[in-house]
């Protein structure tokens with residue numbers, strides 16, 4: 001049961017959710033078990049397609065319909081699209097909301113919009129944000145460089161990027177990168193967001209399907225325990241600091257073959273088998289918690305923080 005009064009923003013209106021909290025799409029992780037927990041807790045669960053396993057994804061979407069009556073979305077991570085019919089695939093699943101990421105927003109936006117979907121594109125710079133708005137998206141996921149996952153090598157922090165984009169463009173914004181609780185959510189709203197997306201925090205959640213070794217490593221990590229790979233190459237990546245990633249950090253180019261044994265890491269718990277994509281916010285995550293608790297506590301602290309800031313301003 002959700003405890004906090006619903007919040008109303010353009011993002012909650014577009015997504016049809018109680019709370020403007022979105023669970024990040026993440027290859028193999030953002031599947032029905034995690035996404036349904038988020039949607040049932042009042043946020044928006046998102047199903048990934050970056051694994052490229054579209055038959056499995058179709059089954060996960062079917063499971064979502066059994067597990068929740070609430071809205072959920074799908075992500076198209078363009079870098080990983082192998083099937084040229086990905087748009088038809090997403091449209092056929094009957095979802096209403098899609099985020100597109102890691103690619104040119106002109107590629108799929110009009111096709112998705114013509115099919116009646118709401119489209120948000122993920123952007124790491126102001127220039128990318130302007131291009132996405134020109135392409136006709138409904139909104140943006142503005143993603144700072146402190147977040148986990150695939151990154152623009154010229155990373156810009158949420159603190160700088162978010163108010164910059166918000167000051168130049170009027171579309172609704174979901175902030176991503178470094179958001180884990182009510183205080184960071186309130187900060188994102190102060191900087192112009194109307195919703196937030198959590199990645200690393202959701203990797204660590206009780207319902208996340210990854211091995212406990214990864215969750216426990218997030219809990220144990222300090223804020224300095226991520227590495228940025230491919231600073232002068234592509235794709236940029238932010239990942240948990242391990243022996244392997246610390247060695248890779250110094251390489252000019254980290255090849256995608258480093259993900260070859262990803263399943264041994266994700267589900268086998270061997271943190272040295274591949275690269276554990278995670279953001280700097282690992283330093284602020286202290287426990288493995290159920291999604292419902294994460295969302296309830298985030299919303300309670302968000303409301304408390306906004307109220308406290310209002311009182312500070314009102315004090316003579």
Ligand SMILES: Cc1cc2nc3c(=O)[nH]c(=O)nc-3n(C[C@H](O)[C@H](O)[C@H](O)COP(=O)(O)O)c2cc1C
Nearest residue numbers: 024026050101147148149176177178199200277279
């Ligand atoms: C393990 C992992 C996998 C990710 N995979 C994707 C993906 O497939 N598509 C995408 O748009 N973003 C992906 N991301 C980025 C997230 O969507 C999100 O924007 C980011 O994690 C936000 O920063 P945070 O980790 O500080 O919450 C991934 C992030 C992580 C941690």
